[in-house]
Amino acid sequence: MVIGAAVLAAACGPKPSAQVEKVEICSEVGDYGVLVNAIEITVSNPRSIKGLTAADFDLVNNVPGAFLDAATGKPGQPYKDDGIVVSRKGRTLRIEATPFNKAGKMEGFFKRVPWELHCAADSALNVTPDKVADEHIAILEDCIHGEFSFGGLTREYMLYLPKDEKGNVIPNVPLMVWQIGGGEYNKDMMTVATANRCLVSLAAEGVPCAALVFALANPNYSYSASLYPEKIELIDRNNALQMAFIDTLIADGKVDGSKLFCAGASSGGGCTMRFMMQFAGRFKAAIPCCAMDPIVPIHKVDEKYPGQYADDVEKVWKGEKAVYKWNGSEMVLGPMDVQAFVELPMYFVHAATDNTCKVASTYAYSEARKRLGATQDKVLIYSDEDLVSWGVAPMMAHFSWVPLLDDYSEGSPMDWMIKQF
Numbered sequence: 001m002v003i004g005a006a007v008l009a010a011a012c013g014p015k016p017s018a019q020v021e022k023v024e025i026c027s028e029v030g031d032y033g034v035l036v037n038a039i040e041i042t043v044s045n046p047r048s049i050k051g052l053t054a055a056d057f058d059l060v061n062n063v064p065g066a067f068l069d070a071a072t073g074k075p076g077q078p079y080k081d082d083g084i085v086v087s088r089k090g091r092t093l094r095i096e097a098t099p100f101n102k103a104g105k106m107e108g109f110f111k112r113v114p115w116e117l118h119c120a121a122d123s124a125l126n127v128t129p130d131k132v133a134d135e136h137i138a139i140l141e142d143c144i145h146g147e148f149s150f151g152g153l154t155r156e157y158m159l160y161l162p163k164d165e166k167g168n169v170i171p172n173v174p175l176m177v178w179q180i181g182g183g184e185y186n187k188d189m190m191t192v193a194t195a196n197r198c199l200v201s202l203a204a205e206g207v208p209c210a211a212l213v214f215a216l217a218n219p220n221y222s223y224s225a226s227l228y229p230e231k232i233e234l235i236d237r238n239n240a241l242q243m244a245f246i247d248t249l250i251a252d253g254k255v256d257g258s259k260l261f262c263a264g265a266s267s268g269g270g271c272t273m274r275f276m277m278q279f280a281g282r283f284k285a286a287i288p289c290c291a292m293d294p295i296v297p298i299h300k301v302d303e304k305y306p307g308q309y310a311d312d313v314e315k316v317w318k319g320e321k322a323v324y325k326w327n328g329s330e331m332v333l334g335p336m337d338v339q340a341f342v343e344l345p346m347y348f349v350h351a352a353t354d355n356t357c358k359v360a361s362t363y364a365y366s367e368a369r370k371r372l373g374a375t376q377d378k379v380l381i382y383s384d385e386d387l388v389s390w391g392v393a394p395m396m397a398h399f400s401w402v403p404l405l406d407d408y409s410e411g412s413p414m415d416w417m418i419k420q421f
Contacts, residue, residue, distance in 0.1 A: 018048040018124040021091075024134040027102060029193070029200045030065035031391070031402045034137065035099035039117055039127055042092045048122070049093045054084040056121040061113050062100035068393040075106040093125070104129075139200040140193055148214075148248075150241040151326050156189040156215040157245065160199055161254060162208040174421045175210040175255040176202060177242060179264025179271040181401075182221060182292070189215045196265075201405040207418055210255050214242055221267055224297035226316075229333075232274075235294055236324035237331050239275045243282070244326075261417055263287035265401035266357055270294040273365060277323040281340040285420050287413050289349040290357045290400045291365065298361045309364035314371055317341070342369055345376035345420075347413040349404050352381050356398035380413060 018041075026038040043049055063076040083098035095117065104114040119125035144159045161169045178198035184191060192215045193199050202209045216238050218231070225231040250257040260283045264272040269291030276286050277295075293299050296312040303309055316322055317338060324331040346369065350362040359381060366379050382403060384394040390403040408414050 015050065016045055016048050018122050019044040020124060020131075022133050023127055023131045024136065025102075025132050026136045026138070028099060028138045029140065029197055030099065030101075031197060031399075031406065032065050032067055032101075034102040034194050035065050036062075036097070036102050036115070037099040038094055038096045040092055040094050041125055041127065044091070046088075046091045049088055049091075049125070052086055052088070052093065052119075052121060052125075054086050056119055057084050057086065057095055058082065058118045058120070059084070059097055059100065060116040060118060061105035062097065062115050063105045064391075065099065065101050066391050066393070067106065068396060070388045070391045070393045073393045073395055076101075078105060102129075137194070139203045143193070143199065145189060148241065148245045150244040151237055151331065153237060153241050155217075155238070155241055158189060158193050158199060158213050159249075160203055160211040162203065162210065169254070170208055171253050172256045173208050173210050173254075174259035174261065175212060175246065175249065176261045176263060176417070177212045177246065179262065179268030179275065180213065180216060181265050182218075182267035184215070185221065185267070186217045186219055187215065196401055197405040198263075198401075201414070205408055205414075209418075209421070210249070212242075212246070212249075214238070214245075218267070221294070223293065223299045224301065225270075225292075225294045226296050232294060233324050233331050233333075235271055235274055236278060237326075239271065239278055240324075240326040240331065242275070243279050257282075259284055259421060261285050261287075261420075263289065263404075263417075265289040265404070266398065267292045267294075269357070270361075274323065276341060276344055276346070277317070277336045278325055280337055280344045283344055285345045285347070285417055287347045287349060287404070287417060288362070288365065289404050290351065290354055290398055291348075291361050292357050293361055295365075298364060299358060303360075307367075309360055310367040310371070313364050313368040317368065317372065338372055342372045342374040343376075345378075346374070347378045347380065347416055349380050349400055349413055350382070351387060351397040351400040352383055353394060353397040354400065378413075378416065 022042040024040045025036050027034050027036050059082040062078050069076045079098055085096040087094045104112045114129050117127040147156050163169055184195050199211050199213050220231050249255045262272050262275055269288040272288045295316055298309050320335050321333045322336040324333050348362045348366050350359045382400055392399050392402050
């Protein structure tokens, strides 16, 4: 058989320049946002990407995920070694790399310079963020995204349900519900879900536990919110909505009602406290992290005498107007179940030098609970050295949820929680 010259030239001629049909990125949720770990480029002709290696590619402005380098306190610099690994499947070229900040390199504290992928062998394979058509975020892609209404509110949520090896949802699993921080209030659901590792932490560790996060809107939540009944009522109403949704998960056999856990950071740490004030008898344990002060004023005010904060908290918890609860038609202020509240174990987490939510709140809450009879609580206070070991610059000591959600070592708060499953 004689092969025509045109056919032979097409088969053996110079490799054509790539005609890119689609660019996608694969990413994961990091401690401070989204990290890109792979770029996939689909082309029209597979010959155009044949023979390419890691040496043909270079990433620019690919920095670690943290806002600041923990060692220097300055914005992170691009990786010296991009960690690029190249593979090809059909018409798709996959460039894996050391995970880098999707937002790009920080210049100062206000400007971001986008990341770029350069291909020395064929500029048609250069990639900038504006060329990305689709993104696949690990674990979040498996989450259920919906809305739920209760008590006059409608809130968005994302729910992760673990699956078995065959891809079937595992029934009646434990549930960890995360209370978001003030930085995520009034934000879209994806901003909430990617602000930190609250939804993905357990799943990434392979722990068969459901995770739930609601996008909440507390426009007036602030320091000393406890002085304003309308602010506290909204916090408690949000919690009542979340509990009503959790009840639907229990009724549907998705989660085990005897294995409910709650955690949250900053404003969410304060909301965790109020959630447990409302529903202590329903939860097995809670982890308030760098908690705010929606019970009594603690931040931005000084103690008149040592122990005042704990005295004030104890007085509220023992009072007849401690918390709002839904009575079937409205939120009504009334007493809390103090006995159930102190029997619920809590693991308090804070950083010693936190300047946003000072550690005094954790000391006040834990001390007041001890006075009321709590015997199972634990307290973990991170030093600056502890934070640096987890990649948190001391000037960002408020971010104690980073080591909280990353650390599963023996005796850590997450290990403590899992052992109660």
